[in-house]
Amino acid sequence: MSPPDHTTPALRCTALTHRFGDTLAVDRVDLSVPRGSLTALLGPSGCGKTTVLRMVAGLLDPDEGRIEIDGHLVTGGGVAVPPERRNVGMVFQDYALFPHLSVARNVGYGLRHLPRGRRADRVAAALSLVGMEHLGARLPTALSGGQQQRVALARALAPEPDLILLDEPFSNLDAALRTAVREEVRAILRAAQQTAVFVTHDQEEALSLADLVAVMDQGRVHQIADPQTLYTRPATRFVAEFVGEADVLPGTRAGRYLVDTPIGRLPTDRALRAGEVTVVVRPESLALRRSGDGVGVVTGLSYFGHDQLVTVEVPGGYVLRSRRGPRLDLDRGDRVGLEVAGQVVAFDHSSQHGAVDTADGVPA
Numbered sequence: 228m229s230p231p232d233h234t235t236p237a238l239r240c241t242a243l244t245h246r247f248g249d250t251l252a253v254d255r256v257d258l259s260v261p262r263g264s265l266t267a268l269l270g271p272s273g274c275g276k277t278t279v280l281r282m283v284a285g286l287l288d289p290d291e292g293r294i295e296i297d298g299h300l301v302t303g304g305g306v307a308v309p310p311e312r313r314n315v316g317m318v319f320q321d322y323a324l325f326p327h328l329s330v331a332r333n334v335g336y337g338l339r340h341l342p343r344g345r346r347a348d349r350v351a352a353a354l355s356l357v358g359m360e361h362l363g364a365r366l367p368t369a370l371s372g373g374q375q376q377r378v379a380l381a382r383a384l385a386p387e388p389d390l391i392l393l394d395e396p397f398s399n400l401d402a403a404l405r406t407a408v409r410e411e412v413r414a415i416l417r418a419a420q421q422t423a424v425f426v427t428h429d430q431e432e433a434l435s436l437a438d439l440v441a442v443m444d445q446g447r448v449h450q451i452a453d454p455q456t457l458y459t460r461p462a463t464r465f466v467a468e469f470v471g472e473a474d475v476l477p478g479t480r481a482g483r484y485l486v487d488t489p490i491g492r493l494p495t496d497r498a499l500r501a502g503e504v505t506v507v508v509r510p511e512s513l514a515l516r517r518s519g520d521g522v523g524v525v526t527g528l529s530y531f532g533h534d535q536l537v538t539v540e541v542p543g544g545y546v547l548r549s550r551r552g553p554r555l556d557l558d559r560g561d562r563v564g565l566e567v568a569g570q571v572v573a574f575d576h577s578s579q580h581g582a583v584d585t586a587d588g589v590p591a
């Protein structure tokens with residue numbers, strides 16, 4: 228086998244498939260993770276995220292498909308490299324620290340094959356990376372949630388794995404701590420130039436932390452893209468609605484890049500083929516102005532200080548949301564004109580169910 232070069236992905240899954248009885252938990256998943264990147268697997272509960280991680284870690288055998296780590300085949304074609312020989316670190320949702328072992332012994336757990344001196348050096352380096360060098364003698368039970376999270380990360384980093392897998396790593400932390408800890412974890416992974424894949428069902432977490440986000444639903448990957456592409460050029464309607472706030476209107480094709488909707492004719496971000504179209508409107512792209520002959524009526528208003536969310540009913544009974552600045556100049560019952568900034572994301576009937584790729588965000 229030729230040695231991996233810098234273009235070899237740290238992880239490549241091809242047509243990975245797993246069934247639990249009648250449940251198709253993971254359905255022909257293709258995933259390529261560049262070296263040194265932080266990739267999120269994002270999707271609703273039960274969509275197959277943990278099952279993908281377990282297969283990559285070698286804890287579960289797929290029914291079909293291949294897994295390569297750093298260019299080496301570890302699963303598929305009759306190969307099944309055991310977990311301990313994959314050079315993959317894992318951080319579980321509950322951290323799974325050994326309660327009776329000190330922090331330092333937890334971190335050194337995967338280094339038992341090393342001579343004592345080198346092991347101590349690696350433990351010290353890993354603890355220092357997570358800012359826990361002074362707490363090596365503590366028991367995990369005497370640590371805060373955020374500190375336990377860091378110990379779990381140090382334990383995964385210590386053997387210098389090719390890949391770290393993190394399953395919902397922040398879900399045990401309260402909201403206030405979560406934002407701080409996830410920024411910290413990102414900085415630690417970056418400092419170690421560590422390739423990592425983390426699982427989350429929180430779209431904000433995925434968008435704000437990851438270089439690449441793979442959006443999953445019902446065992447399938449709908450799109451893998453950087454956060455901005457995912458948000459502005461969703462490949463499927465599922466991605467459009469799962470990532471960010473989105474309201475949906477029906478439309479009729481009025482041209483290759485034009486659609487007629489209950490709020491007028493709008494330019495689309497992609498070419499339309501079929502006559503029936505679904506249009507996605509993001510609240511931040513919808514501007515409202517009071518107007519006696521406007522087509523919308525304000526039905527609700529939530530004021531947040533930094534901004535406000537106004538709901539508007541439009542012809543056909545559809546409801547759209549508009550996120551606008553803090554100035555209060557509309558009231559329930561006001562008639563408003565609507566203007567959508569830029570092009571709208573639109574799916575014609577031929578693209579709605581397809582899964583997809585990508586590269587330019589347009590389903591084939």
Ligand SMILES: Nc1ncnc2c1ncn2[C@@H]1O[C@H](COP(=O)(O)OP(=O)(O)OP(=O)(O)O)[C@@H](O)[C@H]1O
Pocket residue numbers: 247250251252270271272273274275276277278279428
């Ligand atoms: N050991 C198992 N036996 C039977 N079915 C399972 C098993 N593990 C998972 N499943 C099913 O496989 C599907 C995918 O589960 P998985 O745990 O991968 O989802 P997930 O995306 O990680 O969800 P969550 O966000 O809730 O953790 C679900 O329908 C789940 O019920």
Ligand SMILES: [Mg+2]
Pocket residue numbers: 276277278394
């Ligand atoms: Mg899970």
